[in-house]
Amino acid sequence: MYTTNKAVLSWIDEMAAMTKPDKIVWIDGSEEQLEELRQEAYKTGELIKLNEKELPGCVYHRSAINDVARVEGRTFICCEKKEDAGPTNNWMDPAEMYLKLRGIYDGAMKGRTMYVIPYSMSIIGSPFAKYGIELTDSIYVVVSMAIMTRMGKQVFDALGDSPDFIKGLHSKAQLDEENRYIVQFPQDNTIWSVNSGYGGNVLLGKKCFALRIASVLGRREGWMAEHMLILGVQDPEGNVTYITGAFPSACGKTNLAMIIPPQVYRDKGWKCWTVGDDIAWIRPGPDGRLWACNPENGFFGVAPGTNMKSNPNAMLCTKKNSIFTNVVLKPDLTVWWEGMDKNPPEGALNWKGEPWDPADGSKGAHPNSRFTSPAVNCPCLSSEYNNPNGVPISAMLFGGRRAKTAPLVYQSRDWNHGVFMGATVASETTAAATGAVGVVRRDPMSMRPFIGYHVADYWQHWIDMGKSVANLPKIFHVNWFRTDDEGHFLWPGFGDNMRVVEWIIKRCRGEVDAVETPIGFMPKPEDISLEGIEDEVSEDTLKNLLSVDVEVWKKEAADIEAFFEQVGEGKLPKELAENLEILKKNLGE
Ligand code: GTP
Ligand code: SPV
Numbered sequence: 001m002y003t004t005n006k007a008v009l010s011w012i013d014e015m016a017a018m019t020k021p022d023k024i025v026w027i028d029g030s031e032e033q034l035e036e037l038r039q040e041a042y043k044t045g046e047l048i049k050l051n052e053k054e055l056p057g058c059v060y061h062r063s064a065i066n067d068v069a070r071v072e073g074r075t076f077i078c079c080e081k082k083e084d085a086g087p088t089n090n091w092m093d094p095a096e097m098y099l100k101l102r103g104i105y106d107g108a109m110k111g112r113t114m115y116v117i118p119y120s121m122s123i124i125g126s127p128f129a130k131y132g133i134e135l136t137d138s139i140y141v142v143v144s145m146a147i148m149t150r151m152g153k154q155v156f157d158a159l160g161d162s163p164d165f166i167k168g169l170h171s172k173a174q175l176d177e178e179n180r181y182i183v184q185f186p187q188d189n190t191i192w193s194v195n196s197g198y199g200g201n202v203l204l205g206k207k208c209f210a211l212r213i214a215s216v217l218g219r220r221e222g223w224m225a226e227h228m229l230i231l232g233v234q235d236p237e238g239n240v241t242y243i244t245g246a247f248p249s250a251c252g253k254t255n256l257a258m259i260i261p262p263q264v265y266r267d268k269g270w271k272c273w274t275v276g277d278d279i280a281w282i283r284p285g286p287d288g289r290l291w292a293c294n295p296e297n298g299f300f301g302v303a304p305g306t307n308m309k310s311n312p313n314a315m316l317c318t319k320k321n322s323i324f325t326n327v328v329l330k331p332d333l334t335v336w337w338e339g340m341d342k343n344p345p346e347g348a349l350n351w352k353g354e355p356w357d358p359a360d361g362s363k364g365a366h367p368n369s370r371f372t373s374p375a376v377n378c379p380c381l382s383s384e385y386n387n388p389n390g391v392p393i394s395a396m397l398f399g400g401r402r403a404k405t406a407p408l409v410y411q412s413r414d415w416n417h418g419v420f421m422g423a424t425v426a427s428e429t430t431a432a433a434t435g436a437v438g439v440v441r442r443d444p445m446s447m448r449p450f451i452g453y454h455v456a457d458y459w460q461h462w463i464d465m466g467k468s469v470a471n472l473p474k475i476f477h478v479n480w481f482r483t484d485d486e487g488h489f490l491w492p493g494f495g496d497n498m499r500v501v502e503w504i505i506k507r508c509r510g511e512v513d514a515v516e517t518p519i520g521f522m523p524k525p526e527d528i529s530l531e532g533i534e535d536e537v538s539e540d541t542l543k544n545l546l547s548v549d550v551e552v553w554k555k556e557a558a559d560i561e562a563f564f565e566q567v568g569e570g571k572l573p574k575e576l577a578e579n580l581e582i583l584k585k586n587l588g589e
């Protein structure tokens with residue numbers, strides 16, 4: 001026990017009385033204790049130690065075959081009134097949900113150990129910091145939280161006697177899909193997760209706390225919790241401009257957060273720095289700007305497609321002290337995934353643990369297989385990463401996977417139009433959540449699965465932030481995923497996204513003008529540099545990428561209107577309705 005905090009102790013007593021673990025172990029954050037736990041997990045097979053020479057400090061983990069992604073259909077926001085959860089969340093009366101879950105948790109930790117994990121989201125003691133405790137029966141969760149958060153007994157010192165902490169309870173229970181629940185109780189600062197062992201469902205500091213619960217806190221306290229990367233872009237003169245980007249799950253945040261500019265840019269002196277790759281907590285600063293910090297302390301990144309060409313920085317992050325989940329396990333105890341290189345290994349085990357023959361056409365790694373790596377491993381980690389005040393934001397990007405419709409980049413006319421652009425983001429679904437992949441759905445601010453309250457109230461909070469902040473970031477929409485009629489990507493993406501980022505930064509500084517179109521400001525084609533990729537992207541392709549098809553956009557506007565009717569429930573902010581009218585008028589409707 002590392003605390004005399006009565007609220008902490010009585011809550012742990014109550015949770016232990018319900019889940020009935022054989023023993024309770026307090027996690028202090030020391031490497032010795034973590035190593036003991038890893039050794040224990042090697043014995044049970046929960047973790048497999050990887051090749052110490054090739055991958056020092058790394059472990060392999062498999063989640064159950066039916067448990068490899070977030071389960072949006074089984075994720076609930078249990079606030080007092082159903083109407084406050086809104087149409088994009090599952091809801092159940094909190095008393096009813098507690099009763100139901102108590103039944104499932106009853107004795108769920110019998111024969112197991114309950115680990116008490118004290119952790120901080122953001123730098124301990126900083127203006128951003130919020131503390132949490134996760135109780136879990138999974139060693140995988142303990143070692144993951146040690147990477148993903150600032151974890152250990154120093155959190156109790158910071159918390160002192162305060163009852164102000166997020167109470168997280170996780171049990172793998174039987175990993176029973178039918179009784180799997182990921183439940184947020186915002187009025188109680190409580191998260192209960194049961195019958196899963198997959199990252200986003202069980203690392204409670206991440207989506208459950210830092211987005212679902214934190215979005216509720218942010219609305220109440222005047223700040224924002226967003227599903228955003230944070231990137232520092234350094235120009236040849238040495239000025240660093242910070243941008244954030246909200247793209248839906250598995251749509252490119254980690255990749256943009258770790259971008260390496262193309263050679264022609266590096267030669268001129270451009271450099272990019274990672275502050276965060278998934279979540280941003282954003283607060284108004286004393287200078288009237290918005291300041292962002294990354295509340296996490298590691299990366300939980302999509303493995304497939306990550307390679308030394310697409311994202312060398314992410315590859316280098318995974319070389320030590322990392323966890324690999326649901327990837328291919330090679331006979332030499334190293335790992336592989338689709339898109340790492342062109343040499344699928346012989347004699348390896350697939351993500352299910354079965355002998356895998358690459359020739360049989362099946363995937364070796366699960367499409368949502370992941371690496372978990374400490375932020376300190378990142379070769380391009382920003383010098384401001386540990387700045388307790390965060391970094392000042394000049395631009396915010398929204399985007400998604402759109403084969404058609406959305407151009408490469410466009411800029412909003414003003415903040416409210418930018419909020420409209422974010423509110424109406426549409427993207428093809430990915431393997432990051434269970435369910436069909438490749439279906440276009442509206443994913444407001446890429447937060448659809450993570451807003452802890454009514455989506456229209458969340459939009460209103462964005463509008464209100466715009467009124468209270470003097471010096472707002474500029475807002476842009478990007479789409480790296482436009483395809484030709486054969487389904488090939490038109491834009492090379494990855495490092496070459498720097499070409500779009502440069503235009504965005506110049507817009508923020510008033511250094512380049514733009515063309516006004518029905519949907520917003522767009523670059524003149526000659527203002528997007530193709531230097532060095534003239535062979536890959538012709539001027540015609542670029543024009544195509546920057547084209548707005550009025551007929552397609554009329555359909556888009558009608559679809560947005562239907563979406564607003566469906567989710568607005570009589571409280572759609574008038575600024576969004578106005579922007580829809582402007583769009584329709586601009587399209588000649
Ligand atoms: P979460 O961790 O689920 O929130 O995902 P994320 O938004 O961080 O996505 P990530 O950067 O891991 O990218 C997901 C997938 O998109 C990977 O397979 C990438 O290879 C692919 N991807 C990322 N950026 C680009 C790009 O610019 N162009 C193309 N074509 N694919 C990209
Ligand atoms: C996402 O799905 O957006 C992720 C992975 O970042 S998870 O932690 O599972 O949510």
Ligand code: MN
Binds near residue numbers: 227248249250278
């Ligand atoms: Mn994410």
